Amino acid sequence: MSTAPAPYRPPATRTPLRRRLRRAFGREHNPLCRPCDRARSRLVLATAAFLIAATLCALLAALVVLHRGQGAASTSGHQxxxxxxxxxxxxxxxxxxxxxxxxxxxxxxxxxxxxxxxxxxxxxxxxxxxxxxxxxxxxxxxxxxxxxxRPATEVMTDAVLTGLGTLAVLGATAHLCRSLRGRVLDRRAQDAWEPAWEQIEPLWSGRHHHGPDGTAP
Structure with missing residues (x-):
């Protein structure tokens, strides 16, 4: 009795975090890893760190607005x-x-x-x-x-909007910087492709065993 073949699964395209960290800090000794690959890993890690910091800044801004709004509402409430x-x-x-x-x-x-x-x-x-x-x-x-x-709900709404607005601005800044840097790395990788292919293609095709006219030396 034959068994049905396993369904085809495409290879994973995401780089694991551990390999990303090793590559970013130059600890990966894969000969196929190019300098632009290490730069791209550093870009991903820097973007992630910036987004974490942006989230903390947005939370802090929201808490500051909430604290000030509650203080002002409490003072006006007594007066x-x-x-x-x-x-x-x-x-x-x-x-x-x-x-x-x-x-x-x-x-x-x-x-x-x-x-x-x-x-x-x-x-x-x-x-x-x-x-x-x-x-x-x-x-x-x-x-x-x-x-x-001012009612407490209005103070809370201002705090939430401030936090979301701060996160949106910082997130958009991170996305813009990552896109611009990614384009630079893409151009750098494209420029490096042709000279690398000129070195590898003769070995891959076997032309280094033949003379310029295609005949064996």
Whole structure:
């Protein structure tokens, strides 16, 4: 009973890491290993090391932005207070952005904060809010209107975007440098191919056993 032949498997084209390291540091004694092959191995290792460093830099940048954002949010959170104001007029008018898109309505309101301070101002309210309604606003320690503290999700989003942006820029730089250096090595290998073939071809074809006219000496 004959057995079916094993399926054909193409030879592996990837150089193992151990051989790559030996080749990069000149420890591989393979006569077929050319200087450009060693340079290419060093390029691969340098690119990998740069990408690892880029990842660490991106992580560090994200942590710095996160730490600063959390610190600023914590400071503003202690200096800003959410209170209830009373509208003095019904909601009127549309507050338009520079692009002309409506973003809300506003009304005049009054509030008391700190206890001895009575403040008034124009606040954003929902459409249809009548006079005498209570609306939530943010004020500082002196009772002046301020924006709401940044939410934790916004701070986290900024940190993530900073990390991804840093990694993208450094990764693109690594890819560009590797591509440019790879082209130089390709041209160098191509230039070295012809003189190497001129030395090997007579031995490979047996022409060194014959004279210039093709006859045996």
């Amino acid at each position: 800003r207070h959410r209170i209830t104001a009373t509208t003095l007029t019904p909601a009127t008018g549309v507050v338009a952005s520079k692009a002309g898109a409506p973003v809300g309505t506003e009304a005049r309101a009054s509030w008391t904060y700190p206890p001895a301070h009575h403040g008034t101002g124009v606040v954003h309210v929902a459409a249809g809010t009548p006079a005498g309604a209570g609306v939530a606003i943010w004020v500082d320690d002196g009772g002046r209107l301020v924006a709401a503290p």
